[in-house]
Amino acid sequence: MKVIICGAGQVGASIARHLALEDNDITVIDTSTELAQRMDESHDVRGMVGYASHPDVLAQAGARDADMLIAVTHSDEVNMVACQVAHSVFDIPLRIARIRKQAYLQPEWSKLFAPNHLPISVVISPEVEIAHSIARRLRSPGAFEMVPLADAKVHLIGVHCTNSSPLLNTPLRRLTEMFPDLRAAVLAVFRDGTGFVPKSNDQLRLGDDVHLVCRTADIVRVVALFGHSEAPARRLVIAGGGNVGFNLAQIVERHMRGISIKMIEGNAARAELISRSLRSSTVVLNGDALDHEILEEAQVGRAETIVAVTNDDETNVFTSLLAKRAGCGRAITLLNKTSYAPIVAGLGMDVVVNPAAVTVSSILRHVRRGRVAAVQTIGDNFGEVVEAEALETSRAVSGPIGTIGLPAGMMIGALVRGGEVIIPTSQTVIEPHDRVIVMATSDLVRKVEKLFAVGLEFF
Secondary structure, three states, rough: EEEEEOOOHHHHHHHHHHOOOOOEEEEEEEEOHHHHHHHHHHHEEEEEEEOOOOHHHHHHOHHHOOOEEEEEEHHHHHHHHHHHHHOOOOOOOEEEEEEOOHHHHHHHHHHHOOOOOOOEEEEHHHHHHHHHHHHHHHHHHOOEEEEOOOOOEEEEEEEEEOOOOOEEEEHHHHHHHHHHOOEEEEEEEOOOOOEOOOOOEEEEEEEEEEEEEEEEHHHHHHHHHOOOOOOOOOEEEEEEEOOOHHHHHHHHHHHHHOOOEEEEEOOHHHHHHHHOOOOOOOOOEEOOOOOHHHHHHHHHHHOOEEEEEEOOOOHHHHHHHHHHHHOEEEEEEEEOOHHHHHHHHOOOOOEEEEEHHHHHHHOOOOOOOOEEEEEEEEEOOOOOEEEEEEEOOOOOHHOOOHHHHOOOEEEEEEEOOOEEEEEOOOOOOOOOOOOEEEEHHHHHHHHHHHHHHHHHOOO
């Protein structure tokens, strides 16, 4: 597959890294010579210097025979024009654009991106995606990851192993014996910064970060088995009234009744605008989130959760630390710089949200071939959890799971058949139209696509 990526920032580089591992032909365009050169040298892709919306630059990038254009520059307008040129001049079939300004995304302007206007195949709004991602974590405070799959019949959850978990030092194969009615399967384990797809003899240890798939009805029980019994938030403080904070407040107001919100925003005009746009029950404070008096006014010490989502990583980290020190039960921290992650992990941050990872997962959902319905990246380029539909002619339905030749590093965690959730064994046979949840390391994702491809496409 030939892909042109416009923008070599965190999101563009992450997508290029994912797709390059699968032997795709990737060209990345950026106006920065340094970023373009870095793509050439470190990601095994072609880096080009130029304006991604210019037809001559796209032509040099190979747009005449490209299969896809992904526009993720820092400018919404450049992303939109790049998609227009890709369609009008080069007839590139799939065009994905990151659009961040909410003014473009209001429902009344939805016709803007129609094929006969601005022909964008898929619009990705990172701030909205991030806000929904944080809202899901608020619903289950013991989990650091929460992603619905298969029409929300199952969830991918991430949870930290505490010393009160009865699952520690027990082979995973025994979990079914210990909890026969529990529909859950461990997909990936991160230990001391290294991830692996576990085998049945592997054991969980104190401090492991575990990604697993489970039936939605079992989420509370599964989280409790890892030693977490935190109650859902009733008092929430949001530090930062930008698009993420504002969208999060709206989601909580609409869908999570009973939660009181206090928001801290440094810009007076923005604080006044937010105050007029949100319900009167949401208190908006104008001030610095690092100011002790503002935090006291927000009653952060009585809050169950603080969500730090300002535009500055350092402010988010220190706001979270101050809130925890004041007695706040849980901190959800937005962190753009991935280099900070190892340091922050030891500071008591309960959940770290990486905007680039959220956006990459959204984009990969549309990049994957075959009957792929959802994609969630795991770790820093470790792997992906893929939801795919099995078809009559795909290899996935050729026999029991134990006979279809899954390589090490790939596992099938769950099937959804009608309304039933099945945690499969090696003897389970996948049936046509099953929704299948697959874990695969990054180098094996292409094999997942082939596993669910149809007919001659597989051969």
